[in-house]
Amino acid sequence: MEKIIVRGGNRLKGRVKVHGAKNAVLPIIAASILSARGTNVIQDVPMLEDVKTITELLQSLGIAAELKDETITVNAEKLNVTEAPYELVRKMRASFLVMGPLLARKKHGRIPLPGGCAIGSRPIDQHLKGLEAMGAQFEIDQGAIYGHVPDRLRGARIYLDVASVGATENIMMAAALAEGRTIIENAACEPEIVDLANFINAMGGRVRGAGTDTIRIDGVDFLHGTEYAVIPDRIEAGTYMVAGAITRGEVFVEGAISDHLNPLIAKMREMGVEVLEGENGIHVRAESPLKPVDVKTLPYPGFPTDMQSQIMALLLTAEGNGMLTETVFENRFMHVEEMKRMGAKMKIDGRSVLIEGGHPLSGAQVKATDLRAGAALVLVGLVAEGATEVTDLHHIDRGYVGLVEKLSALGADIVRVNEDEEEQQRLQQHSYA
Ligand SMILES: CC(=O)N[C@H]1[C@@H](OP(=O)(O)OP(=O)(O)OC[C@H]2O[C@@H](n3ccc(=O)[nH]c3=O)[C@H](O)[C@@H]2O)O[C@H](CO)[C@@H](O)[C@@H]1O
Numbered sequence: 011m012e013k014i015i016v017r018g019g020n021r022l023k024g025r026v027k028v029h030g031a032k033n034a035v036l037p038i039i040a041a042s043i044l045s046a047r048g049t050n051v052i053q054d055v056p057m058l059e060d061v062k063t064i065t066e067l068l069q070s071l072g073i074a075a076e077l078k079d080e081t082i083t084v085n086a087e088k089l090n091v092t093e094a095p096y097e098l099v100r101k102m103r104a105s106f107l108v109m110g111p112l113l114a115r116k117k118h119g120r121i122p123l124p125g126g127c128a129i130g131s132r133p134i135d136q137h138l139k140g141l142e143a144m145g146a147q148f149e150i151d152q153g154a155i156y157g158h159v160p161d162r163l164r165g166a167r168i169y170l171d172v173a174s175v176g177a178t179e180n181i182m183m184a185a186a187l188a189e190g191r192t193i194i195e196n197a198a199c200e201p202e203i204v205d206l207a208n209f210i211n212a213m214g215g216r217v218r219g220a221g222t223d224t225i226r227i228d229g230v231d232f233l234h235g236t237e238y239a240v241i242p243d244r245i246e247a248g249t250y251m252v253a254g255a256i257t258r259g260e261v262f263v264e265g266a267i268s269d270h271l272n273p274l275i276a277k278m279r280e281m282g283v284e285v286l287e288g289e290n291g292i293h294v295r296a297e298s299p300l301k302p303v304d305v306k307t308l309p310y311p312g313f314p315t316d317m318q319s320q321i322m323a324l325l326l327t328a329e330g331n332g333m334l335t336e337t338v339f340e341n342r343f344m345h346v347e348e349m350k351r352m353g354a355k356m357k358i359d360g361r362s363v364l365i366e367g368g369h370p371l372s373g374a375q376v377k378a379t380d381l382r383a384g385a386a387l388v389l390v391g392l393v394a395e396g397a398t399e400v401t402d403l404h405h406i407d408r409g410y411v412g413l414v415e416k417l418s419a420l421g422a423d424i425v426r427v428n429e430d431e432e433e434q435q436r437l438q439q440h441s442y443a
């Protein structure tokens with residue numbers, strides 16, 4: 011079994027560079043299916059498990075896709091399979107993002123119901139509602155969703171009941187090749203939506219208004235390959251900002267775009283963290299004591315749910331009681347029980363958690379219950395007394411490139427070990443002796 015072992019107490023200091031955004035690159039790779047002519051070369055790709063999964067997913071559809079050195083090259087001229095394999099889809103919820111492109115290119119798509127982090131029921135009704143309004147029909151058959159377009163995809167006016175990131179992306183991609191104009195109202199406004207729109211436009215698409223709650227897409231007959239670089243990962247950046255602050259250190263997060271991180275910056279400043287926004291990144295410096303704050307997660311430009319567990323970790327080190335309210339996902343507090351194992355004093359009340367800051371934290375064996383929860387447990391480990399062992403690292407590997415290496419370069423006492431390999435080596439040494 012692999013685990014991260016972190017010994018708390020070191021003050022982090024130095025520079026850390028953020029990788030490309032996982033939540034931007036996944037829809038962008040899915041969108042590259044839309045181009046029937048030429049090759050897409052996408053740069054600044056984080057070499058994450060999720061990216062490997064979506065690359066294999068494209069390959070399973072007959073598409074030429076190669077991932078190497080933070081670049082993915084996709085030529086989707088040949089697209090002869092419209093059924094996604096369960097082994098890949100179950101690993102990653104974003105797999106469902108290939109539905110829009112498959113319907114747009116081939117009028118068919120069969121995708122097993124998506125997996126991903128267990129942070130709520132995560133329905134896909136808004137994806138289906140939008141695609142249906144454009145002329146698609148869906149059936150659920152043996153755990154998979156089969157979608158087909160009897161006639162042609164046509165532009166439609168679609169009001170989303172919830173500003174879903176994935177639904178906005180799926181509809182935008184399908185609309186890029188549909189006949190006529192699609193208008194998405196109450197669209198998600200996340201920076202990753204803007205990045206996807208820019209990519210579609212670079213392929214010859216006509217998407218306007220991304221980043222606002224009304225997006226207009228005029229369908230075109232075909233899209234072509236292009237070159238594109240993905241935006242930096244605001245959640246990875248935010249995680250290192252918290253790492254600097256929680257250890258009362260001084261960290262420059264290179265590549266972080268402050269415009270994408272306004273709610274986190276505001277909350278950290280309210281707590282008393284010094285945050286300087288520069289052109290090439292964000293500088294964070296903190297000293298004790300920090301003040302507790304109340305945080306409520308919301309769709310962008312509100313406080314991101316993907317930073318919820320990390321800010322909670324920081325609140326554990328503030329002097330007094332803070333409150334965290336999660337409004338985006340209904341089951342994103344699984345890390346609370348794990349944090350309690352480290353001495354955290356917290357109380358869940360419905361969708362809120364009361365966090366009593368200032369109590370001593372001590373190392374323990376804990377489990378990454380989802381991707382960001384895993385990162386947050388490592389953050390708590392940075393300040394807990396003694397050793398914290400975090401297991402279930404497959405969650406962390408979905409979203410962080412080189413978390414251990416980056417924190418170690420900032421001065422953390424942190425290693426990743428593979429117990430099975432260690433045991434194997436020990437047995438080998440034993441048999442040679
Ligand atoms: C790969 C990726 O980009 N993942 C991000 C994306 O996930 P994802 O795109 O899955 O998140 P959504 O924005 O769709 O979900 C937000 C809320 O809407 C609900 N909902 C969603 C779709 C739907 O058809 N019906 C419905 O009710 C969900 O259950 C959830 O409560 O945005 C989330 C919210 O910022 C982030 O936490 C994820 O990291």
Ligand SMILES: C=C(OP(=O)(O)O)C(=O)O
Pocket residue numbers: 033102103104126127129316381382409
């Ligand atoms: C929840 C997340 O990802 P996903 O939507 O891929 O599960 C995340 O990035 O924090």
